[in-house]
Amino acid sequence: MPPQALPVWLLAALVAGAAAALAWRARSLTPPGAVAAWLVGTTLVGALGPAGLALLAAFFIPSNLLSRLLPPPGPPDAKGDRRDAAQVLANGGPAAAAALLELRTPGLGLWAAAAALAAASADTWATTVGVRSGRRPRHILDGTPVQPGTSGGVTWVGSAGGLLGALAVGATAAAVGAGWRAGLAATILGTAWMFGDSVLGAALQARFRCPACAEDTERPVHRCGTPAAHLGGWRWLTNDGVNLLATLGAAADGALAWWLCS
Numbered sequence: 001m002p003p004q005a006l007p008v009w010l011l012a013a014l015v016a017g018a019a020a021a022l023a024w025r026a027r028s029l030t031p032p033g034a035v036a037a038w039l040v041g042t043t044l045v046g047a048l049g050p051a052g053l054a055l056l057a058a059f060f061i062p063s064n065l066l067s068r069l070l071p072p073p074g075p076p077d078a079k080g081d082r083r084d085a086a087q088v089l090a091n092g093g094p095a096a097a098a099a100l101l102e103l104r105t106p107g108l109g110l111w112a113a114a115a116a117l118a119a120a121s122a123d124t125w126a127t128t129v130g131v132r133s134g135r136r137p138r139h140i141l142d143g144t145p146v147q148p149g150t151s152g153g154v155t156w157v158g159s160a161g162g163l164l165g166a167l168a169v170g171a172t173a174a175a176v177g178a179g180w181r182a183g184l185a186a187t188i189l190g191t192a193w194m195f196g197d198s199v200l201g202a203a204l205q206a207r208f209r210c211p212a213c214a215e216d217t218e219r220p221v222h223r224c225g226t227p228a229a230h231l232g233g234w235r236w237l238t239n240d241g242v243n244l245l246a247t248l249g250a251a252a253d254g255a256l257a258w259w260l261c262s
């Protein structure tokens, strides 16, 4: 890091800290989630400057507004609506790590971070729109109907929402100087990895069943507190783990797209 960049990083830490504190006050984040968001935000803004701030805003503001405008159906899950540190790092960790590439190779970090944030945005929009649309999702691999909110379940309206979520980040990347190629790459890769997330969720994510409620769940302990039986998938691979793989994949493909197209 060149010495003249120090004020940029201090400013980044202040801005990201203020945003994380506001999100915590608005009950969008748990306290550890706010700390994780502060670290991710500081890294993105410190490495990418105002473009990083714009990309973060394009991910965070519309997806939060969307979840507040559309009423949630049914009971909230055990984690509630507040994002914890694991969720924040799964969504934003690869983008922050990718942004650091910008310090060595201008352009590379911006392309990779934009693609990773576009994937996180697409997944968030798809889930928010899909779960609240009232449509019965279908399993992405075998087409059978599944419960709303199930990993690997997709709806047309949720997928269209996801495309808009990727576009929100991609268009912002283009608008803040990354160029239209970077914006298009982020939109395409974000949408593709939204489906990649569903495929990984359907094929590999751990599935459990609560013996007390006779209900399927994604967590080893059901929201009623009963330990659930392992049904299938990789026992250690949680929904956060699947999200992390998808944003990592998008960041790697964003870097590849930069190498191929810029």
Ligand SMILES: [Zn+2]
Binding pocket: 210, 211, 212, 213, 214, 215, 222, 223, 224, 225, 226
């Ligand atoms: Zn239960």
